[in-house]
Amino acid sequence: MPVVTMAEQGPIGAGAARAVALGGGGEWFVAWMAGYASGLLEAGVDLAQADVTIGTSAGSLVGAAIQGGRLAPFTDVLRQLGANPAAANKELNISVGAPSQARARTVMGQTDAITPATLQEIGRAAMAARNAPDESYVASVQGVLGLTDWPAGHYTTSTDCYTGESLIAGGDSGVTIAQACAASSSLPGVNGPTWLGDRLCMDGGVSSSSTHADMLAGATFVLIIAMFDFKANPPKHVNPSFGIAERVNPGTAEREAAALREQGSSVHVTIANPDPTTDFMDAATIGPAIADGVSRGKADAEAIAALW
Numbered sequence: 001m002p003v004v005t006m007a008e009q010g011p012i013g014a015g016a017a018r019a020v021a022l023g024g025g026g027e028w029f030v031a032w033m034a035g036y037a038s039g040l041l042e043a044g045v046d047l048a049q050a051d052v053t054i055g056t057s058a059g060s061l062v063g064a065a066i067q068g069g070r071l072a073p074f075t076d077v078l079r080q081l082g083a084n085p086a087a088a089n090k091e092l093n094i095s096v097g098a099p100s101q102a103r104a105r106t107v108m109g110q111t112d113a114i115t116p117a118t119l120q121e122i123g124r125a126a127m128a129a130r131n132a133p134d135e136s137y138v139a140s141v142q143g144v145l146g147l148t149d150w151p152a153g154h155y156t157t158s159t160d161c162y163t164g165e166s167l168i169a170g171g172d173s174g175v176t177i178a179q180a181c182a183a184s185s186s187l188p189g190v191n192g193p194t195w196l197g198d199r200l201c202m203d204g205g206v207s208s209s210s211t212h213a214d215m216l217a218g219a220t221f222v223l224i225i226a227m228f229d230f231k232a233n234p235p236k237h238v239n240p241s242f243g244i245a246e247r248v249n250p251g252t253a254e255r256e257a258a259a260l261r262e263q264g265s266s267v268h269v270t271i272a273n274p275d276p277t278t279d280f281m282d283a284a285t286i287g288p289a290i291a292d293g294v295s296r297g298k299a300d301a302e303a304i305a306a307l308w
Contacts, residue, residue: 002173002174002197003158003167003168003169003173003174003175003196003197003199004167004168004173005160005165005166005167005168006157006165006166006167006168006212006215007165009168009215011214011215011216011217011218012052012054012155012168012170012215012216013052013215013216013217013218013219013222013265014217014218014219015051015218016050016051016052016216016218016219016220017051017219017220017221018049018050018051018219018220018221018223018308019050019051019052019053019054019216019219019221019222019223020047020050020052020053020054020063020066020222020223020224020225021053021054021055021056021059021211021212021213021215021216021222021223021224021225021256022053022054022055022056022058022059022060022062022063022211022225023056023057023058023059023205023210023211023224023225023226023227023253024056024057024058024059024184024185024203024204024205024210024211024227024242025057025058025205025210025227025228025242025243025272025274025280026057026058026187026242026280026281027058027088027280027281027282027283027285027286028274028278028280028281028282028285028286028289029057029058029059029227029272029274029280029289030058030061030062030078030286031078031082031285031286031287031289031290031293032227032272032274032289032290032292032293033058033059033062033225033272033293034062034065034071034074034075034078034290034293035075035289035290035291035292035293035294035295035296035297036225036270036272036293036294036296036297036300037062037066037071037293037297038071038072038075038290038293038294038297039293039294039295039296039297039298039299039300039301040297040298040300040301040304041071041297042294042297042298043297043298043301043302043305044301044305045297045301045304045305045308047066047223048066048067048069048071049308050066050067050153050223051153051219052153052154052155052216052219053066053067053153053154053155054154054155054156054157054168054211054212054213054215054216055154055155055156055157055181055184056156056157056184056203056204056205056209056210056211056212057157057184057185057187057203057204057205057210058185058227059184059211059225060156060157060180060181060184060185060204061074061141061144061145061181061184061185062074063151063154063156064145064147064151064154064156064177064181065145065147066151067151067152067153067154068145068147068149068151068154068177069151070145070146070147073146074144074145074146075290077144077146078144078286078290079286079287079290081144081283081286082283082284082285082286082287082289082290083287084283085282085283085284085286088283088286096189096190096281098129098130100128100129100130100189101129101130101131101189101190102189103125103128103129103189104122104125104126104128104129104188104189105188105189105190105240105241107121107122107125107188108122108125108188108189108206108240108241108244109240109241110240111244111248112248113248114207114208114244114245114248114249115164116163116164116165117164118164119159119164119206119207120161120162120163120164122164122188122202122206123159123160123161123162123163123164123188123193123202123206124161125188125189126161126186126188126189126192126193126202126206127161127193127200129188129189131189131190131191131192132191134182134186134192134193134194134195137182137186137191137192137194138176138178138179138182138194139178140182141178141181141182141185142176142178145177145178145181147177147178149177150170150171150176150177150180151171151177152171154170154171154177155168155169155170155215156168156169156170156177156180156181156183156184156204157169157184157204157205157207157212158180158183158184158186158194158196158201158202158203158204159201159202159203159204159206159207160199160200160201161193161200161201161202162199162200166204166207166208166209166212167196167199167201167204168212168215169183169196173196173197174197175196175197179194179195179196180196182194183195183196183201183202183204184201184203184204185203185204186201186202186203187202187203187241187281188202188203188206189241190241190281205243205244205245206244207244207245208245208249208252209245209252209256210226210227210228210243210244210245210246210252210253211224211225211226211252211253211256213253213256213257213260214256214259214260216260216265217259217260217263217265218263218265219260219265220265220266221265221266221267221268221307221308222257222260222265222266222267222268223267223268223270223304223308224253224256224257224267224268224269224270225270225272226246226252226253226269226270226271226272227242227243227246227271227272227273227274228243228246228271228272228273228276229246229250229251229252229253229254229271229273230243230246230247230250230251231250231251231254232251232254232271233271233273234250235276235277237276237277238276238277239276239277239278239279239280242276242280243276253269253271254269257269266307268300268303268304268307270296270300272292272293272296274289
């Protein structure tokens with residue numbers, strides 16, 4: 001099946017005993033979730049045992065590393081990148097100095113409603129931003145992931161720049177895991193957009209959800225890992241380039257969890273809750289993010305193990 005819209009695909013959780021939704025949030029959240037999964041593993045909870053995972057932006061990469069059996073080497077690569085931020089930004093093809101890039105970030109940051117029209121407007125700005133070529137970004141993602149085969153049970157999300165539709169890709173989508181993860185993390189004005197088949201795609205978090213946990217309906221247990229909950233913890237300041245779903249409509253993860261529970265799933269929600277003014281694309285944040293994630297993973301392991 002090619003890359004399709006989520007509406008065409010429908011929920012992917014049916015028959016799964018364990019499912020994980022991993023949300024978006026830049027390099028900081030990639031590192032934090034890698035640390036979190038590592039902390040859980042040290043405490044006896046192996047997320048690689050999940051039957052199905054869905055990853056959005058940062059979560060697309062971390063989910064692929066977990067399901068592909070590469071969590072430890074992936075985390076080591078992140079530590080190396082964090083130790084040399086300047087080299088990391090070059091390796092990851094991060095360059096944000098062009099006016100067209102700033103325009104795309106401004107359009108996204110000023111969006112105060114999530115509709116097909118506003119998503120299409122962001123998509124136009126994303127397509128008009130002079131980022132590094134998408135082939136370069138895909139190659140960078142491939143180098144960090146170190147995967148050639150698509151991990152079984154893992155799905156990624158992205159957003160069609162032209163239509164604003166939320167898309168989902170899996171192992172039978174006809175694209176590589178590196179392409180899918182690059183598309184899912186193609187933040188407007190920073191990376192991408194990335195071609196998936198015949199669709200030009202931007203970050204899967206440029207949508208009404210940063211985790212798309214609703215796609216896991218039917219699973220017995222769902223673990224949702226999100227960066228923010230602005231309803232429970234209203235921020236004084238917000239980095240406008242991140243968390244568009246949460247900024248526009250706070251409490252996304254908990255709403256998705258409530259809907260899953262109504263359909264019979266047990267759900268645990270983990271919220272990272274970093275300082276929302278953090279530069280989440282700054283590689284200098286990687287080391288501390290990993291350490292904080294490991295600590296949280298160990299602290300949460302007992303509660304998650306009871307359901308896992």
